[in-house]
Amino acid sequence: GENVEQHPSTLSVQEGDSAVIKCTYSDSASNYFPWYKQELGKGPQLIIDIRSNVGEKKDQRIAVTLNKTAKHFSLHITETQPEDSAVYFCAASRAALIFGKGTTLSVSS
């Protein structure tokens, strides 16, 4: 089955800096790669996703890149703000989403 590895587990940045979270997956048949943000006490919320036929996707300060050959994808957040502080999860999909273990992002002002 699918296995998703996510790094780093914790990430601390200063407000205005960029943050990068990386994930690798094992199942070459996976074709959908979403990223979720989870705030304390809430369910995860989709922030951006990418499909296997696309190499990069951007939405304002958030971008995701996908390298299917290497089976890895990354989340890039630019100009970070304190409200970006949360736990971020990557996931890969074949029959159902399999999630990475999460990255706790802390943005200090």
Added chain:
Amino acid sequence: NAGVTQTPKFQVLKTGQSMTLQCAQDMNHNSMYWYRQDPGMGLRLIYYSASEGTTDKGEVPNGYNVSRLNKREFSLRLESAAPSQTSVYFCASSELGSSYGYTFGSGTRLTVV
């Protein structure tokens, strides 16, 4: 408000007791999922239902059963609760299977003592 509704929000069980976690969605989604979330472990898939009438095991199905009651509802049952099942349980739904973004419920925090 449209979305995924989970009940109850909190529950404490004694070891050996049984209970059913309820999940309902009003977005006319075909697929529904149950995950558990433990510190440092991320979200792990318990069971899923790709469409009404079908269910499949996920990564950690042992100790659980599910029922897709109709298109809207997908329940998770613990027949004999164990302390290892202490966790936060999330239900999710998606429009056409795993290639679309999931909408998650707000979770059920379960403690087994």
